[in-house]
Amino acid sequence: MSVSKIAVCIAAVSFSGAALAATKTVEAPLSTPKGITLQPLGKTQGYGLDKTTAAVVPRDKLVFATDAGLTLYTSEADQPGKSLCVDACAQTWIPAKVMAGAVPVDGWTIIARADGSKQWAYKTRPVYSFVEDKDPGSIGGNSPARFSRGEFAGSRGAVSSEVPKDKPLAKGWNVAYFFPMDKRPLPAGFAIKEVEDAMGMVLVDAREHTLYTLDDAKRAKTCGDACPWTPVPAPAIAEGIDAFQPVWRDDGVRQWTYNGKGLYTFAGDLIAGEANGFGVDKAWKPAQIIKHFAPDTVTLTSNEKLGKVFADKTGKTLYMRDAFIFQSGAGHSLKRGSPIRPAVGRDLATDPHCKDDCSKSWRPFLAPVSAEASGNWGVYTRADGAKQWAYQGYALWTFDGDSKPGDVNGHDDYQLFMSHDAKTKVDIGTPYDGPTALYWIAAHP
């Protein structure tokens, strides 16, 4: 299969439990249980209109957060598996509640508090939110709006997540970070990176190219001469580390395995961060160390214009409504050409602020009544009581103009907003600082 053919093929990857079970794969653990979300810190939330922040500040840290997006903390005073924060302490540091039906996932356990209630713990440490945090992306009562360029973030705004020095986090309390992660023992040349298109933390090689595991070893022999999957070679003197073991193949190549499965690179991945092999062949999967939650009704489709985008069960692309942000250098049409700003998504919530009646062609991507936030996914309750899925703060929609999987005919659909008289104030539901626009953008991991 040529790279070009791979690039144009349209594939759908289901996240449903049934589909995954059929492959008899050992699943990577989820990053978050039900009711625990992931949030970027400070300016990467997209607060304010300092154009150099949301657009260029790296999302260098991700925290665990409540279903409302409030940062979680651990206390050095607690004992493993036991919370000592009670009474007045628990009024300031709110124990993270466990939702009905939630089950522990990687590193997460449920502990019993002294009053009999249940609380989440991460790596045995009970987790809490802080009563003074009001906005997602806060630390120690400092709203992301305070993480301004210069004073708290360095003169060039290059650091997003330092705690403001004039209001430090209370002594003995620590932020519960998802990323950076604790170091894990890895063979030389391997690393763990977040690969968005692979929906989680994934093994990468020294070039930071995504690695894949092969479920069915027999497939390697039938892949053919133009096989796009290349075994990850292990040096002859390499020794195994935990789940990583080198094996000799029949063809004389020594190959790394992970959890007993051969590791491969994919010829269609040309640069770091790509996961173009995801969905091309069900036998090969990204070597996820941790995967992010996604609703059962969400799939990942590919198209030649944008690559992987989220879709519903039928393959219909999912969209977010976003607000214009000025960024010199353009490139907004490209995938990830505009920064994700969860705060803007929350401002708009389920109201797309259409100039005309959007209900004619844009439809909310509804969630079941039982849906709860987890990882990057949230749930909004609409005016009629129905629930609507959201991704990184942005409510999700489908577009009637898409007729088949891979269509992204609503991507970049813009409406300009400016006032033509001295009586009408422009209201797009989120801050702006010039003639502005709202637009639809295909949702992607």
Place this chain on the structure above:
Amino acid sequence: MNRNAISRAGLGRVLTAAAVFALASTGPAAAKESRSYVLAYFGHAVASKEGDCQGGLNPKLDIQYAKNMQALGMPGAEIEKLMKNFGDEGQSWDKNKIGQIMNTRARVNGEAENTFAHPAAVADANLKYVTGKVAKGFNLDGAADADAFADPDTGEKGIDNQVFRALGCVDPFRGTLASGTAFWLFMWMAEKDSMPAWLITVEGDDLSKDGPVDVILSRAIEVTKFNANGEARADMTYRQDPDPRMKANVFKGEIKGGIVNVASQANLHMMQDQLTFPNFDLANFHLRLTSDTEGRMEGLIGGYQPIEQVYFALGQGGLAAENNYSPELPGMYHLMRKLADGPADAQGQRWSISTAYHIKAVPAFMAVKDTGATAKASENTANR
């Protein structure tokens, strides 16, 4: 993969390697000859001349801002004190008092609001506009009005280009086709490497001869490929974006004397870039392209464009944009409203304005996926 046989006479003589081919089967081979091009430059069509702005050019920012503060009723002494520090406020917004005042000089129901989102609520600065007699563009209304421009090169009368008239007395919008304008040189440089390329296809029975042609504008999935000198590379291959929003851009035209012409009553709808025109609409779409000996195309496109689109391209950077290239963005808005010459609505308001853009294009291969019949240009809407 088919490659059309190409005559090398007439238009074909100067249009070298480019041809259209299809990735997907589209049925029996078409008899028409096709040539495709990729956009290599885009900017306002200008023809500034010494003395074409009666009373000189519009003032620089510091002078205009002092006038604006006067219009806001600020005392002269306070204005003088503030303006002593003009340009020395540094990067700190807290210290940029002039910027803060100028950023909210709109008054909506008496309340201070963002200047650039509410240009009509800012006192008209009565900027100067081009009073000269020449401009590049098209005679869109077919009339040789006394107040219309004449083409400086051909002498053609009745040229409608009110955007040039409105912006042409502001330094960064002045220039010639040869020089370009500072505004568009910056914008084009900023977006050319990341904006999906525009494709232009000319189809006809025999492109070596004068006669009717179809001119099709579409967009590529890739961006234009440039060489190390920043020039668009010829004969590169682009995949046509199958997006149906741009499928209606098929226009009847003709080749006359080796020049491709479109004088349409239909509307062009393209998508460009957030930095300038997320949507780019031209009613009464006109096009005139001439090829050179290397097969490159150069010429104009024009029509009536929504004022909102033109203003968005100028003003979406807000105060930063005003500080970079304009003495008064709301003033430019007021000028465009006053000079608008597009069709009037039921209330007699004109919301579109005649304009022309200077474009260059180089031969390209275009890979087309079979995505169904091409829509009619009449299905387009000008004021999306």
